Amino acid sequence: MENKPVKPPAKAKRIRARGESAPARTPLAPEHWVEIAIDLLANEGIAGLRVEVLAKRCGVTKGSFYWHFKDRQALLAAVLEHWKEGRIRDIEKTTTVAPGKESEQLHFAIELYGASRNRKGMSIELAVRDWARHDAQAAAVVEAVDLYRLDCTRKLFVSSGMSDAEAKSRSLLLYACVFGLSLMHYTHFDDNLGDLKQRIAERIISN
Amino acid sequence: MENKPVKPPAKAKRIRARGESAPARTPLAPEHWVEIAIDLLANEGIAGLRVEVLAKRCGVTKGSFYWHFKDRQALLAAVLEHWKEGRIRDIEKTTTVAPGKESEQLHFAIELYGASRNRKGMSIELAVRDWARHDAQAAAVVEAVDLYRLDCTRKLFVSSGMSDAEAKSRSLLLYACVFGLSLMHYTHFDDNLGDLKQRIAERIISN
DNA sequence: CAATGACCATACTGTGTCGTATGGAAACGC
DNA sequence: GCGTTTCCATACGACACAGTATGGTCATTG
Numbered sequence: 277m278e279n280k281p282v283k284p285p286a287k288a289k290r291i292r293a294r295g296e297s298a299p300a301r302t303p304l305a306p307e308h309w310v311e312i313a314i315d316l317l318a319n320e321g322i323a324g325l326r327v328e329v330l331a332k333r334c335g336v337t338k339g340s341f342y343w344h345f346k347d348r349q350a351l352l353a354a355v356l357e358h359w360k361e362g363r364i365r366d367i368e369k370t371t372t373v374a375p376g377k378e379s380e381q382l383h384f385a386i387e388l389y390g391a392s393r394n395r396k397g398m399s400i401e402l403a404v405r406d407w408a409r410h411d412a413q414a415a416a417v418v419e420a421v422d423l424y425r426l427d428c429t430r431k432l433f434v435s436s437g438m439s440d441a442e443a444k445s446r447s448l449l450l451y452a453c454v455f456g457l458s459l460m461h462y463t464h465f466d467d468n469l470g471d472l473k474q475r476i477a478e479r480i481i482s483n
Numbered sequence: 484m485e486n487k488p489v490k491p492p493a494k495a496k497r498i499r500a501r502g503e504s505a506p507a508r509t510p511l512a513p514e515h516w517v518e519i520a521i522d523l524l525a526n527e528g529i530a531g532l533r534v535e536v537l538a539k540r541c542g543v544t545k546g547s548f549y550w551h552f553k554d555r556q557a558l559l560a561a562v563l564e565h566w567k568e569g570r571i572r573d574i575e576k577t578t579t580v581a582p583g584k585e586s587e588q589l590h591f592a593i594e595l596y597g598a599s600r601n602r603k604g605m606s607i608e609l610a611v612r613d614w615a616r617h618d619a620q621a622a623a624v625v626e627a628v629d630l631y632r633l634d635c636t637r638k639l640f641v642s643s644g645m646s647d648a649e650a651k652s653r654s655l656l657l658y659a660c661v662f663g664l665s666l667m668h669y670t671h672f673d674d675n676l677g678d679l680k681q682r683i684a685e686r687i688i689s690n
Numbered sequence: 691c692a693a694t695g696a697c698c699a700t701a702c703t704g705t706g707t708c709g710t711a712t713g714g715a716a717a718c719g720c
Numbered sequence: 721g722c723g724t725t726t727c728c729a730t731a732c733g734a735c736a737c738a739g740t741a742t743g744g745t746c747a748t749t750g
Contacts, residue, residue: 339700445682452662452664555709
């Protein structure tokens with residue numbers, strides 16, 4: 277009396293969204309998984325990063341996921357690693373600057389994070405930080421990134437002629453402000469937000 | 484052949500943790516639910532705020548929950564309302580100050596949030612803000628609280644002799660910094676964090 | 691052509707959760 | 721006393737999810 281169809285429906289499915297003419301099967305590299313996972317993380321938070329949802333988003337099923345990753349935890353670790361490396365590269369790119377242009381670059385860094393540009397990057401940032409509040413792994417990665425960022429920015433301040441102690445405080449102030457602003461809802465606080473942000477940036481950077 | 488015991492075990496349970504000698508049944512007021520819910524929210528995030536977990540934490544079962552609340556959404560709304568009102572009261576208490584002591588009070592406000600004191604308050608704050616990133620209701624409440632806070636603090640800066648525009652930027656900078664710092668992991672950035680924070684506070688408040 | 695391995699689908703178990711239905715126990719009104 | 725209301729327990733159905741087991745399909749290799 278068993279109804280074990282074992283192979284009933286589903287067929288017009290193998291030709292997934294991999295570009296109509298089947299480009300050599302495209303093995304769906306682990307990197308691809310991680311990138312889409314980060315996308316999910318940004319939009320739904322760590323709690324929304326489910327393997328079935330992720331698989332569907334990749335156009336496959338769980339079966340594929342568990343072939344590439346041992347379990348959900350392995351994916352999360354890969355996500356953290358990928359994010360960390362991306363941040364490190366980004367920081368290096370942002371903080372290497374020709375002598376004399378330090379404060380200019382600092383202004384750029386603030387605007388880069390604070391503006392509506394880089395919205396996605398900030399979403400990821402916030403999602404990871406919230407994740408880090410309940411997960412030691414994530415907390416460690418966040419700490420590493422923070423320390424690296426803080427130190428690179430400190431050097432910029434020092435190069436622009438500040439004492440080390442002052443540079444440290446400015447560096448911390450800068451990032452705290454950037455992240456804090458992205459947490460707040462202040463769009464209706466003033467009708468000239470540009471001027472507001474300008475003043476804040478000056479306060480952080482100039483002496 | 485059905486085993487529908489309907490009333491089998493469980494009996495030494497009615498005398499819950501309501502104080503051994505049954506103090507008149509203690510109806511477990513809705514406020515109580517909300518307060519414990521906020522506790523859960525702070526520790527587990529909005530995703531961890533489940534009704535069964537909450538009920539267990541209250542020493543009862545879901546049955547009780549759904550008597551007090553229509554559904555989970557109703558609880559969340561109550562949580563937001565409770566938090567909002569608490570914040571408003573707190574802001575008023577923190578920003579009403581005798582003339583001449585404004586900057587002193589501003590320093591106090593920074594330290595209050597930034598220190599290891601008020602750890603729980605900050606946990607709630609961050610949880611609500613993360614919640615607000617995906618929920619319009621929460622976002623509206625956060626915005627209301629933010630605007631109120633920003634305006635109260637703005638007045639403090641104005642009272643201590645600042646232009647309105649400058650006061651606005653300082654107010655925004657203050658809260659952004661406070662929340663941002665609580666998002667970062669900078670404990671190993673310097674071995675004299677006190678001095679660091681002192682410099683930051685000065686930068687935000689003094690002219 | 692046959693065998694192997696890479697990549698994926700399907701089915702299943704177990705658990706956690708939301709919400710509902712129903713009934714029980716204590717307190718209160720009359 | 722008796723019915724009503726308040727507050728809660730139990731049981732149930734439906735779903736979403738993690739992880740496993742198993743098999744299918746295709747390309748590659750010998």
